Structure formats: structure tokens, C-alpha cells
Amino acid sequence: MDCSIDMISEENEGYVKVDRYNDDTTQQLISSYNDILKNIPGEDPEREGLVKTPERVAKAMQFLTQGYQQDPVGILKSAMFKEDYRQMVIVKDIEIFSMCEHHMLPFFGKAHVAYIPNGHITGLSKIARVVDAYARRLQVQERLTTQIKECIQDTLNPLGVAVVIEAQHMCMAMRGVQKQHSATTTSDFSGAFEKQATRDEFIQLIQSRLR
Numbered sequence: 001m002d003c004s005i006d007m008i009s010e011e012n013e014g015y016v017k018v019d020r021y022n023d024d025t026t027q028q029l030i031s032s033y034n035d036i037l038k039n040i041p042g043e044d045p046e047r048e049g050l051v052k053t054p055e056r057v058a059k060a061m062q063f064l065t066q067g068y069q070q071d072p073v074g075i076l077k078s079a080m081f082k083e084d085y086r087q088m089v090i091v092k093d094i095e096i097f098s099m100c101e102h103h104m105l106p107f108f109g110k111a112h113v114a115y116i117p118n119g120h121i122t123g124l125s126k127i128a129r130v131v132d133a134y135a136r137r138l139q140v141q142e143r144l145t146t147q148i149k150e151c152i153q154d155t156l157n158p159l160g161v162a163v164v165i166e167a168q169h170m171c172m173a174m175r176g177v178q179k180q181h182s183a184t185t186t187s188d189f190s191g192a193f194e195k196q197a198t199r200d201e202f203i204q205l206i207q208s209r210l211r
């Protein structure tokens, strides 16, 4: 990482929202987005509505990619407790907003995450924050799914982890095939969830309220 964005603070549970922006990064992005506007045929970057657009987009882009400055392992460890509970813990309907790395257009939907503790549990809100930390980067849905699973598996060392993500991709809806309502589902499982029965139980539980 080449810049020291002053949004990271150790005391803050490894998770901080961007509310300040790195000045150098902002300036460079402003100049880049200015060029982009100039290069859109038929557009006039000087017109009133666009004058401040490069700056707004420069800040929005830093917000949407703040996950690179977050530490998902630190987030989980900040609320990790010894506990004997060994049943499935499910956090479902976690909203995700991410950006596809191929077109830099949003994809968004829901993530459902489960794990079976093996001596340690974590705060439920931390699971959602881990999802956010990986989602707020340039992503593909498949990798996002696997990164969440591996982070939880490697940090909590549970008996198993399951992650299912259902998302709509604007790059599909707005361009190309224009399948406006198609959703993409990805899943990844480890440990106990590799057993069909456990996986079925999880799928049934996340579907019970969904449909």
C-alpha cells in the first residue's frame, strides 16, 4: 500500500468507515475522471452539472474501495470469545454492495454466512463487517464468496463455514445481454458443510424466510 490514508485506527476494532480522504489520491482521481469526461463523445465536462463531478466520483470511489484499508481478520478477532456452543450459527440476508472488477459497475444482493463453532464464537455484527470489508473492493462474486469463507475458517477455526451469495450484476443488467432480473448465486463450503446433510440443513434454513 503506497499511501497512508488516515482512516485506520487500531483502537477501532479493525473497522473504520472512510470519512476522510487521502488528498494525493483524491487529486489524482479528480484529474483522471476529468479526462474520462473529456473523452466521452458528445459530453461537455465544463457544463454546470459536471464541474464538481470528478471530485464527487473521486471520493465515492475511495469510499467504495475502502475494503483494501480494512483488516477482516482483525475485525473477527476484535470480538472473539471462548464458547462451547457447537451448533450452526447463521447470519443471513447480509446486504452486499460491491463492484465487478471487469466493468467497474456495481453488483449487489445478499450474503448468507454460517459456521459451526469449535471453541470460539465471534460477534454476529463482525460477520457482516467481514463481508463488507471484502465487498468494498473491485471483485468478482466467486472470489468474494471464497475470501469470506477462508477468513472465517482461518481465524475462528470452526468445524465448518458456509457462504452463499445471491447478487445482481449491473454489467449484465445495463449492457450486453440485458437480463435485468437475473441473479447469480455462488457458494463455498468448508469442513462440516462438505457433508450433504449439513449443507442441506443450512440451505433449508436460509431459504425458510427468503421465499
Ligand SMILES: [Zn+2]
Pocket (backbone or CB within 6 Å): 100, 101, 102, 103, 104, 105, 169, 171, 172
Ligand atoms: Zn462485470
